[in-house]
Amino acid sequence: MPATASSGAPSTDAPSGLARVTEPIRSRLHYTFNGQRTGTPEWVSDLEKGDDPGFFGPGSAVWAVHGGMSTIPAGVRALLVQALHPGALAGVHDHSRYREDPLGRLAGTIRWIFTVSYGSQEAATHASNWVLRLHEKVSGSYDDRHGVSRDYKANDPDLLAWVHMAFADSFLAAAMAWGDPIPGGPDAYVREWAKAGELMGVQDPPRSVAQMQAQLAAFDDAGTLERSARTDDVVKFLRRPPLFPVLRAGYPVLFNGAVSTLSPRHRELLGLRAPHVGPLDLPTRAPAGAMLAGIGALLGPEPVAAKHARLRRARLGIADPA
Numbered sequence: 001m002p003a004t005a006s007s008g009a010p011s012t013d014a015p016s017g018l019a020r021v022t023e024p025i026r027s028r029l030h031y032t033f034n035g036q037r038t039g040t041p042e043w044v045s046d047l048e049k050g051d052d053p054g055f056f057g058p059g060s061a062v063w064a065v066h067g068g069m070s071t072i073p074a075g076v077r078a079l080l081v082q083a084l085h086p087g088a089l090a091g092v093h094d095h096s097r098y099r100e101d102p103l104g105r106l107a108g109t110i111r112w113i114f115t116v117s118y119g120s121q122e123a124a125t126h127a128s129n130w131v132l133r134l135h136e137k138v139s140g141s142y143d144d145r146h147g148v149s150r151d152y153k154a155n156d157p158d159l160l161a162w163v164h165m166a167f168a169d170s171f172l173a174a175a176m177a178w179g180d181p182i183p184g185g186p187d188a189y190v191r192e193w194a195k196a197g198e199l200m201g202v203q204d205p206p207r208s209v210a211q212m213q214a215q216l217a218a219f220d221d222a223g224t225l226e227r228s229a230r231t232d233d234v235v236k237f238l239r240r241p242p243l244f245p246v247l248r249a250g251y252p253v254l255f256n257g258a259v260s261t262l263s264p265r266h267r268e269l270l271g272l273r274a275p276h277v278g279p280l281d282l283p284t285r286a287p288a289g290a291m292l293a294g295i296g297a298l299l300g301p302e303p304v305a306a307k308h309a310r311l312r313r314a315r316l317g318i319a320d321p322a
Helices: 017-034 042-048 061-066 071-082 086-095 102-118 121-135 157-178 186-199 209-221 229-239 251-260 264-270 285-299 304-315
Strands: 139-143 149-153
Touching: 017 102, 017 285, 042 102, 042 304, 061 102, 061 157, 061 186, 071 086, 071 157, 071 229, 071 251, 071 264, 071 285, 086 139, 086 149, 086 157, 086 229, 102 121, 102 186, 102 304, 121 186, 157 186, 157 209, 157 251, 157 285, 186 209, 229 251, 251 285
Parallel strands: none
Antiparallel strands: 139 149
């Protein structure tokens, strides 16, 4: 989800009628994504620091996918897919405060994504190691679909791989539905974002769409994925998260758009389908696209994080395209 922010400079002009209408929405969007209604979070400004160009740059598939508004439904989709793995779901259920502080958890996830995408290599590595240290405390047990008790740790290789691929598959699917063309195509994004998987301890992350789809299917073929009461709770929460009232009206459009990009098998496992009248499904992608275009008009065409990354790269003498 894009963490954008205004400059924080006060305006000397009286707000126009349109601004009076849109500013509350813009303010709530900023707070939802980065925890601040105005100004730039310090961690975003810090992306100017560092003495290397970062793992990715302008013209990369990662910047194209993570720089667009499609990241908003992509984040919802990723959480839905992650919830199909009972081990990943147990970690969230047992150790996360997503119900009490969903925006705080969202802001933390955005911070990691954008630090890896736009920060220096040193900053990206440091941020990933910090998350891995937090994961060391996340362990427990759960009953699988056959009633067998299984232990889990958040840093288990299979859980790390599932979370990485749920993220990559979701952000790619949303970008292909609503984003701009991806430099190098979908395979380039999977190959580039494999670096993030490596930073998070994923062993041999997929480097093509075909590899990723095969590895995702392997979890299902092994009988790992399931729909449980906990899964239904997550779906119910994601249908109606505790958003600001001004954002609630539009959210179902984005949720339905996210569901439309799920694979048929994952939709089946989650018990989800498009809004419908009798046997006829209602359109979801076009309304979601219109909603995302409106959000983009409010927040700007590029994340502020990318702008600070450009400043770092310019300081290092790297000539990037405008």
